[in-house]
Amino acid sequence: MDDSRPIFVQIAELIENDILAGTLPEESQVPSTNEFAAFHRINPATAGKGVNLLVDEGILYKRRGIGMFVATGARERLVSKRREQFQTQYVRPLVTEAAKLGISGAALVDMIREENDA
Amino acid sequence: MTAVVEARGLTKRYKNVTAVDHVDLTIEENTIYGLLGRNGAGKTTLMQLLTGQEFAGSGSIRVFGEDPVENARVLSRISFIKESQKYPEDFTARHVLRSAPWFFPEWDAEFADRLVADFRLPLKTRIKKLSRGQLSAIGVITGLASRAPLTFFDEPYLGLDAVARQIFYDRLLEDYAEHPRTVVLSTHLIDEVGDLLEHVIVIDDGAIVIDQDAESLRGSASTIAGTAAAVDAFTAGREVLHSERLGGLATATVGRLSAAERAEASAAGLEVGPVSLQQLVVRTTAGSVPAATSADASTSFDKEQSA
Numbered sequence: 001m002d003d004s005r006p007i008f009v010q011i012a013e014l015i016e017n018d019i020l021a022g023t024l025p026e027e028s029q030v031p032s033t034n035e036f037a038a039f040h041r042i043n044p045a046t047a048g049k050g051v052n053l054l055v056d057e058g059i060l061y062k063r064r065g066i067g068m069f070v071a072t073g074a075r076e077r078l079v080s081k082r083r084e085q086f087q088t089q090y091v092r093p094l095v096t097e098a099a100k101l102g103i104s105g106a107a108l109v110d111m112i113r114e115e116n117d118a
Numbered sequence: 119m120t121a122v123v124e125a126r127g128l129t130k131r132y133k134n135v136t137a138v139d140h141v142d143l144t145i146e147e148n149t150i151y152g153l154l155g156r157n158g159a160g161k162t163t164l165m166q167l168l169t170g171q172e173f174a175g176s177g178s179i180r181v182f183g184e185d186p187v188e189n190a191r192v193l194s195r196i197s198f199i200k201e202s203q204k205y206p207e208d209f210t211a212r213h214v215l216r217s218a219p220w221f222f223p224e225w226d227a228e229f230a231d232r233l234v235a236d237f238r239l240p241l242k243t244r245i246k247k248l249s250r251g252q253l254s255a256i257g258v259i260t261g262l263a264s265r266a267p268l269t270f271f272d273e274p275y276l277g278l279d280a281v282a283r284q285i286f287y288d289r290l291l292e293d294y295a296e297h298p299r300t301v302v303l304s305t306h307l308i309d310e311v312g313d314l315l316e317h318v319i320v321i322d323d324g325a326i327v328i329d330q331d332a333e334s335l336r337g338s339a340s341t342i343a344g345t346a347a348a349v350d351a352f353t354a355g356r357e358v359l360h361s362e363r364l365g366g367l368a369t370a371t372v373g374r375l376s377a378a379e380r381a382e383a384s385a386a387g388l389e390v391g392p393v394s395l396q397q398l399v400v401r402t403t404a405g406s407v408p409a410a411t412s413a414d415a416s417t418s419f420d421k422e423q424s425a
Contacts, residue, residue: 006333007313034295041287042313043150044295046333096384 007042011050014040016078019059019070026075030060030068119146122268122300123168128177130163137163139324140177147267148298150290152315152332154308154399160324161304162200165270169198181268194223197266199257201273205245211256212241215263222264229293230263236285250277258286265297272304283307287314308396312336318395322403332395339398340380343369344388352383360401371401 018024033051037044051068054060059074098108123145130138137160145151155161166172168179170186170193179186186192205214215234219225234241237255245253258274275283291314294301305311318335320328328335339359342349349368353361360371371393375383383390393401 006337008333034292037295038288038292040313041291043316043332044291045149045316046313049333 007046008049008053011036011040011042011047012053015050015054016059016082019075020078020082022075024070026070026072028070029066030070032067119149121145122147122182124178124180125168126178128164128167128179129175130167130172131175136324138167141321141324141326143319143326143329145268145300145302146317147300149300149316150294150314151300151302152308152311152318153302153304153321154306154318155321156403159321159403161321162272163324164321165198165272165302165304169193169196169270171198194221195267196270197222197261197264197268198270199261199272199274201276203253203257205256207246209245210242211239211245211248211252214245214256214260215241218260218264222266224265224267226263226265229265230259233259233262233289236289237282251279251282252277254278255282262286262289262293265293265299268300268302270302270304273306274303275305275307283310287311290314308399309394312395315395318399320399320402327402328399335398336392336395338374339371339393339401340373340375341369341371341391341393342383342388343367343391344386348386348388352386352388371397 015024015030019026024030030051031039033048034044036042036047036051040047051060055062055068057077058071059078060068061071062068095108098105103111121144123143125141125143128138128141128143129136139160141164143164153161153165163172167174168181168186170181170188173187181192182195184192186196211234215227215230218230219227233239237252237259239252239255239259240248245256248256254275254277258271258278261269261271261274275286278286287310290301303311303315312332315332318328318330318332319326330338342352344367346363346366346368349361349370353370353372356372358370358372362369375390380390
């Protein structure tokens with residue numbers, strides 16, 4: 001865990017990443033709060049807060065007495081959420097850094113095209 | 119939440135030192151607390167008062183709703199692991215583990231055996247022949263296996279190596295998850311235990327200066343770094359907890375920043391970084407330390423940059 005954001009937010013993002021990558025398919029069971037806590041060496045209450053964040057967003061749902069599961073349609077919703085954040089989280093810092101180094105817009109576009117074709 | 123400990127106006131004086139000064143404190147059940155502070159801040163005295171091992175000068179203490187002093191009902195539910203626990207002459211670790219169930223009704227002998235194997239603790243060697251780390255391991259094993267509803271660890275790991283400390287943290291978390299209880303961890307190794315804590319209490323000069331949820335405390339400060347002019351412009355009108363300068367560069371520790379404020383800082387060419395729990399505690403309790411010379415300031419600046 002890094003320090004920059006609350007740990008429970010980071011836990012929620014790690015679960016989101018596993019859903020996006022397909023490691024946690026829809027309708028599969030996610031590890032328990034205590035398992036997350038032990039694995040990441042964090043307080044179980046903090047891990048629970050991260051899981052509950054995703055329950056509130058409808059990404060995970062609880063089956064009474066069994067555990068937490070990935071909701072149907074969760075992946076699609078995460079993709080659209082992450083796409084909305086893509087510009088501010090990735091493109092904007094990229095453009096800022098390019099400007100700092102004197103890389104022109106056209107040169108930046110060329111670089112992206114080159115990476116994309118590679 | 120139910121309060122396990124309630125202290126009001128708790129004060130303890132030794133001759134001319136006020137070790138604990140009008141402390142109001144509530145400790146909730148089934149939570150892991152960090153009790154942090156500098157040497158001599160009053161941590162151990164506070165724990166001795168809460169466990170009935172010292173008499174309060176004034177103020178009230180309720181533990182499980184009762185006065186803890188010489189109260190077997192309360193004391194049987196408390197495990198207090200001290201840095202300098204003394205054992206009878208000629209005792210071996212086996213003697214300690216055999217006698218522990220007399221004091222702790224929740225004692226789990228099987229769990230204790232597993233911990234003995236984890237820590238590679240020799241059971242037949244006389245305790246006075248054990249190393250400092252092995253002596254600490256006896257305390258840690260006793261504290262964990264006692265499963266007391268209220269467990270205090272006062273600097274439990276003097277001499278324990280990094281592997282053994284990690285075993286302690288892992289076993290504590292695992293067992294806490296299965297058998298929730300209240301744990302108070304007093305330590306100087308704040309960065310090591312930071313993520314384990316749910317609530318942080320910082321004591322300085324006998325008084326409580328921070329009593330806050332660990333998660334909200336963690337986000338309560340940020341470091342910004344950049345040219346002195348940009349830092350000054352950004353910090354104008356803000357509370358600055360700490361600042362350092364090196365030539366034309368500066369860093370400043372400021373309070374909680376919103377996403378918009380972070381964006382504003384980055385737009386002004388400033389680096390925004392986190393402040394660890396340890397740095398936060400250092401900055402809250404370092405008040406009496408004389409101001410660093412400029413040479414010192416530049417070294418710590420370098421350290422922060424590379425951190």
